[in-house]
Amino acid sequence: MTEFRKKCWLAGIFLFFVFGWGQLCAQDWVAVRWVADGDTIVLADGRHVRYIGIDTPEVAHENRRAEPFGEAAKAFNRELVMGKRIRLETDREKMDRYGRLLAYVYREDGLFVNTELLRRGLAYVLYHFPNHAKVGELLAVQREAMGQGRGIWQRVSKDERPDHAYLGNRRSKRFHVYDCPQGNRMSANNRIRFENQWAAFWEGYAPAKGCIVFPPE
Numbered sequence: 001m002t003e004f005r006k007k008c009w010l011a012g013i014f015l016f017f018v019f020g021w022g023q024l025c026a027q028d029w030v031a032v033r034w035v036a037d038g039d040t041i042v043l044a045d046g047r048h049v050r051y052i053g054i055d056t057p058e059v060a061h062e063n064r065r066a067e068p069f070g071e072a073a074k075a076f077n078r079e080l081v082m083g084k085r086i087r088l089e090t091d092r093e094k095m096d097r098y099g100r101l102l103a104y105v106y107r108e109d110g111l112f113v114n115t116e117l118l119r120r121g122l123a124y125v126l127y128h129f130p131n132h133a134k135v136g137e138l139l140a141v142q143r144e145a146m147g148q149g150r151g152i153w154q155r156v157s158k159d160e161r162p163d164h165a166y167l168g169n170r171r172s173k174r175f176h177v178y179d180c181p182q183g184n185r186m187s188a189n190n191r192i193r194f195e196n197q198w199a200a201f202w203e204g205y206a207p208a209k210g211c212i213v214f215p216p217e
Helices: 004-024 071-079 111-121 135-148 197-202
Strands: 029-035 039-042 049-051 085-089 101-107 164-170 174-176 192-194
Touching: 004 029, 004 111, 029 164, 029 197, 049 111, 071 101, 111 135, 164 197, 192 197
Parallel strands: 049 101
Antiparallel strands: 029 039, 029 085, 039 049, 085 101, 164 174, 164 192
16 A cells, blocks of 8 residues: 555544544434324334333224323323434344334433333333343332332222232233233243232233223323
């Protein structure tokens, strides 16, 4: 390599780190165009983002009524991110089966959006392997909200005494009502019993589809 070409090459590297790297950093921050519900947003570039590690009650859609606190979760999510720039942090699995980007979401002021929804009691922890890097942090915030009786935790009683225990799956971290066909098919090695929903949520288990029984608002 001639001395001239060497200098050009070094200059190119310098310019990349001064300008190119700055552009890459700037691209880490993206604008939110639309809020679909409590845990799903659409970015200015059209990508759909599903928050990792949490689930919020469903909003009204088609012929289904909103679940308790579903609209409140959506409204608070809108307050947190609508029209703001956010940074996305992914885990091991980047996309879900619907083509949505899976992410931990941070605002420019450092606020961790996923935990803020938990803190208000408008979401609960949803474990999904292999994206579990922050499950401990998320669960700690959920327990704080449970202890304070915020949001959905007003509707879940630690004193509940159902006729039948809830069945949890140690592998999936989901719990089922006693007569759930899916729950009764799980392996005995994976099965764990909870005396009520509160105990299951406290340990970081989330209700399987159709097994959540929040009383109406």
